Amino acid sequence: MTLRRFLHKHPGRLAAWAFLGIAIVATVFPFYWMIRTALTPAGDLYTDSTGLWPDHPTLINFSRVLGFLDVAEAQAAGGSGARIDFIRYLMNSVIYSTLVAAVQTFCCAMAGYALARLRFRGRDLMFTVIVGALMVPPIFTLLPNFALVKNLGLLNTMAGLAAPTLLMTPFAVFFLRQFFLSIPAAVEEAAVIDGAGRWMIFWRVVLPMTRGPLITIAMTTAVWSWKDFLWPLLVGPKEQTRTLTAALGIFLQQSPNTRPDWTGLMAASTLSIVPVLLLLVFFGRRLIDSLNFTGIK
Amino acid sequence: MDSRPRPPAQRGAARAAWLFLLPVLVGFGLFYLYPAARGLWWSFTDYSLLAEPEFTGTQNYAELVGDAQFWNALKVTALYVVLNIGSQTLLALVLAALMHRLTRSVMVRAMLLVPWLVPNVTVGLLWLWLLDADLGFVNHLISSLGGESTAYFASPTWALPTVALVNTWAYTGYTALLLYAGMLQTPGYLYESAAIDGAGETRTFFTVTLPLLRPVLALVLVTSMIGSFQIFDTVAVTTEGGPVNVTKVIYFYIYQKAFHQFEMGYAAAAGVALVAILGALVYVQLRLLKASSSDLG
Known part of the structure; x- marks a missing residue:
């Protein structure tokens, strides 16, 4: 036809x-x-x-936002004269997202495993409390967390930036626990009989079996950290820890209101989507398939 | 099972469990429980971050009840949520149904997912540029069609709908993919029998697809509404709450109280109110969700 x-x-x-x-x-x-x-x-x-x-x-807009031109050259090409160094912000964002995604996924996998598989007193209560924290809007804990990081002298450090999400988010614990629940107990029992310790079982048997969900949650966490704006803006606005999103916000504010530096802003914005597009190119199918269970259940 | 002598690994389970949980418990205690308790305490104090919090009883709450700005923020947020969730859910539903009946293409889904992967700050900047009154592409388009160029983000009438639609643009693809995943769970034979009965596509959608999607749709609505309530980044980048507070949503209001006016106690009290509102919303929605389990059983 x-x-x-x-x-x-x-x-x-x-x-x-x-x-x-x-x-x-x-x-x-x-x-x-x-x-x-x-x-x-x-x-x-x-x-x-x-x-x-x-x-x-x-490509001059890219070279000036990446900090390859000196201030005079950048200004001649349309810059406002403020120092911008997006290669650094890009690096900061990459470090922040990777660090949080890796450590958080690992810690939450351990906890999710314990909550799904090991028996101990108070387990169900603990799980309920952690899941309950999903209901608390982030801004509520953000205010005291800011005060805490400030009092610890960790403003404008990677440690302060990563601290609140480094070890856990309630969502990651919840998500991974659900997966560990679905692993057949027989697999572990076989390993127990072989005399393997809990740690060995987790490390050698359970983790390899849940590679898919682990990658999914790590990617989701990385994307969230990548998109994160308010926290990095408050905690790490200085050059050494300024993330890409915070830098974009600051760049807009430094740009004259009447005549914003659109070409520079769009060059910088383009940089903020490149890593995400790479993620989509390399992990597209997994990322898309993951929506089948992150959003639902 | 319990009558059998427990293998050694089982006996050590409780101790192992606590070791597995340790990092997550530290993170949860330090950055969720402690700040939640602290935020609650602050809400009963006068606190500026500089001096110690000073107990003032329920004064913050009393002020909050009489604070026109606070009520305005709630009203603005509610309006935003209705516009955003309404348009987004409707569009996503149509898109999901079309994908479900037309194509399984991963490429199509990947493209629809891109805006969700991009930082909200980037989305805000991008639309600020596209809607620029002098040079923005959308305004070019409108003027070439004979319309009048408008500064959408600066217009008291248009600012809020514009912010809502920008986020609809950003999240519709993601929502559509979640709904699409839900539709894939519908057994194929139902479509075959609908076709045998001579039902057209529209009829099939309303008699098969939609009723069976109800639980998924309800869950997606709950999560996207919670997210929508917490709109901040887009407002912070595009309108900063203006013009004349028409886009000053609750998150932005709390943020300004805390970090511009340094009224931490008052901001915390507004945060408690937000927790209560979201809690009530989730409760109501979950009740409705229970009442609407799938017809498939």
Whole structure:
């Protein structure tokens, strides 16, 4: 059947595909426009802001937000003169997300395992209390946590930045416990009879069996930390710990209100989506399949 | 099982459990329990972060009840949640149904997921640029169609709907994928019998897909509503609560009280109110959820 005849016979399908197509374009086009703007010379913005491709494409906006140009050169290319060094913020964000994702996943796996598999007094109460914390909006604990980190002298340190989420989030504990519950007990019993200790069972038997969920939760945690804005802005605004999101917020504020540095801002914004896109390219299927159980159950 | 002599590993289970739980318990105690207790205590004090908290009884709460700004923040948040969750859920439902009946393509799903992976700060910046009154692409589009260019984020009428729709843009794909995952659980034979009975696509959606999706839909609604209530980043980047407080949502209100006016005690009291409101909301929704278990049983 030709396409034409197919569409003639199924006008509903055509409308459905059209709707889906529009949704995809509406989703993706803004990102295209972000990159298009980032490739436009700042001076051209007023004369060249409608075409689908810039008249004089350039990478200078990237080199100036990455801190490759000195202040005078950056200013000549449209910068406000404030120091920006996105390569550093990018690194800070990568370190923050990776550190939190790795340590948190490991600690929560241990706890999830104990809560699912080991018998001890107070286990169910402990689990209930931890899950109950899911109901507390983060801003409520954020105020005292800020005071704590400040009093410990950890403002503008990676330790202070990572501290509240480094060891656990209630969600990760909950999520991993559910998975450990589904491992057949027979596997562990066989290992117990072999005389393996609890730690060996966890390390050699249980962890390898739950690789999928572990990667899923680690990725989700990394994405959350990557997107995190308010906490890094409050706790680590200084250069040495400024994350990419905090830097974007600060960059916007430093940019003149009347004439924001759009080309620079869009170049910096583009940087903030690159790692996420890489994640999607390399782990896309796993990430998408993971939605089948993170959101539901 | 219990009558059998316990293997050595079982006897040590309790001790092993506490070791497994140690990191998570430290993290939970330090950054969840302690700050929650501290926040609650602060809510009964006058505290500016600089001097010690000074006990003032229920004065903060009394003030809160009479604080027009607080009620305004709640009203703004409620309006935002209705606009955001309403449009987002509806669009996501349509998208999920279309994907369910049209394509299993991972590529399509990956593209729809991109905005969710991107930091809210980036989303805010991107739309600030797209909706820029002079140079923004959307305004170009509107003027070329004969409409009038508008500064959406600066307009008292448009600012709140705009923020709500920006977040709808950011989260619709994610929500659609969750609903889509729910739809995949519907057994295929139901569609076959619906087709045999001569039911069209629309009819099938309302008689098969939607009723069976109800529990998943309810759960997705609960979680997205909790998230929506806590909108902060987008407001912080695009409108900072303005113009004239029309976008000053509760999170932003608490943030300003705490970190601009340094009224930690008062901010904590508003936080307690937020905890109570969210708790009540979740309770009601979970009750409704129980009442609406799937027809499939």
